Amino acid sequence: MSEQAIGVFDSGLGGLTAVKELIKVLPQENIVYFGDTARVPYGTRSDETIKRYARQDSDFLLSKGVKLIIAACGTVSSVATELYDTLPVPFTGVVYPTAAAAVKATRCGKIGIIGTSATVKSCSYKKEILRQDDRIKVFQQDCPLFVSLVENGFISADDDIVKLVVERYLKEMKNEGIDTLILGCTHFPIIAQAISDYLGGSVTLIDSGKETALYAANILGSKGLLNTSSTLGSCTYYVSDTVEGFRKTADLFLGRSVGQEAEHISLDVLRH
Ligand code: DGL
Numbered sequence: 001m002s003e004q005a006i007g008v009f010d011s012g013l014g015g016l017t018a019v020k021e022l023i024k025v026l027p028q029e030n031i032v033y034f035g036d037t038a039r040v041p042y043g044t045r046s047d048e049t050i051k052r053y054a055r056q057d058s059d060f061l062l063s064k065g066v067k068l069i070i071a072a073c074g075t076v077s078s079v080a081t082e083l084y085d086t087l088p089v090p091f092t093g094v095v096y097p098t099a100a101a102a103v104k105a106t107r108c109g110k111i112g113i114i115g116t117s118a119t120v121k122s123c124s125y126k127k128e129i130l131r132q133d134d135r136i137k138v139f140q141q142d143c144p145l146f147v148s149l150v151e152n153g154f155i156s157a158d159d160d161i162v163k164l165v166v167e168r169y170l171k172e173m174k175n176e177g178i179d180t181l182i183l184g185c186t187h188f189p190i191i192a193q194a195i196s197d198y199l200g201g202s203v204t205l206i207d208s209g210k211e212t213a214l215y216a217a218n219i220l221g222s223k224g225l226l227n228t229s230s231t232l233g234s235c236t237y238y239v240s241d242t243v244e245g246f247r248k249t250a251d252l253f254l255g256r257s258v259g260q261e262a263e264h265i266s267l268d269v270l271r272h
Contacts, residue, residue: 002227005030005236006216007061007069011053012040012151013246014187015072016253018094019235021213023254026226030233032064037241038267041147042075043116043185050118054080056270058087060238067225068092070216072209074115074185078124090219094208097215098182099128103136105204106180110137112173115184117142125184139176143169143188150187155252157193166191166198180204190253237262240270
């Protein structure tokens with residue numbers, strides 16, 4: 001069992017920010033990643049559609065014999081909550097571990113949350129934060145354009161367009177005096193520098209991919225599912241749109257050379 005892979009999925013390649021951390025904390029684990037690049041973004045779709053896609057993505061990973069599934073997508077984690085109870089293997093989304101890290105980090109008790117429209121509408125992070133500590137003040141803002149900026153390579157902290165969009169979305173939160181900001185979408189760490197430059201260094205940014213990778217390591221440890229092999233694990237990548245351009249974007253999200261192509265999976269296979 002322990003040599004079976006960890007399955008990770010996202011609507012696109014944002015979930016690779018979680019894979020980046022998984023490789024750091026669990027280098028011996030095998031990972032199967034699925035990015036639903038033919039249907040990204042999920043964050044502007046209806047709950048019903050997001051739930052259907054999430055189930056198909058999970059079924060695809062199960063067909064690869066994974067031992068744990070991580071929805072490395074704030075949108076899926078917020079909306080397709082039935083996955084927590086209906087999968088035959090352990091499952092985690094990003095909401096719980098990310099909210100816990102933010103509650104731990106805040107000093108003034110004011111936390112900002114940014115995510116896709118579906119994530120913010122669901123109030124998933126907000127509810128989880130208040131469940132953990134109901135004295136905390138929470139400020140939410142959906143930032144759908146951030147996903148488009150990242151998917152289209154507008155990521156530099158010096159880029160005027162990036163700066164403008166960051167200011168437009170975060171102005172109100174900045175005025176509220178938050179000291180902690182949840183990057184509630186796995187695409188957002190890619191523009192963390194621009195966000196931090198605008199909010200100032202005293203605001204702690206919480207990376208949902210990173211926190212979830214650490215949490216997944218705990219789940220595997222507590223269930224005796226860690227791969228104890230002494231050799232480095234492998235990563236296999238699948239995408240539902242063309243594999244062209246995968247390497248370049250994946251290098252960016254992983255912060256290193258991915259060194260291999262992704263395999264294409266047609267939507268017909270997902271819908272089977
Ligand atoms: N990576 C997805 C998330 O964390 C955002 C992209 C999308 O809208 O599909 O919510």
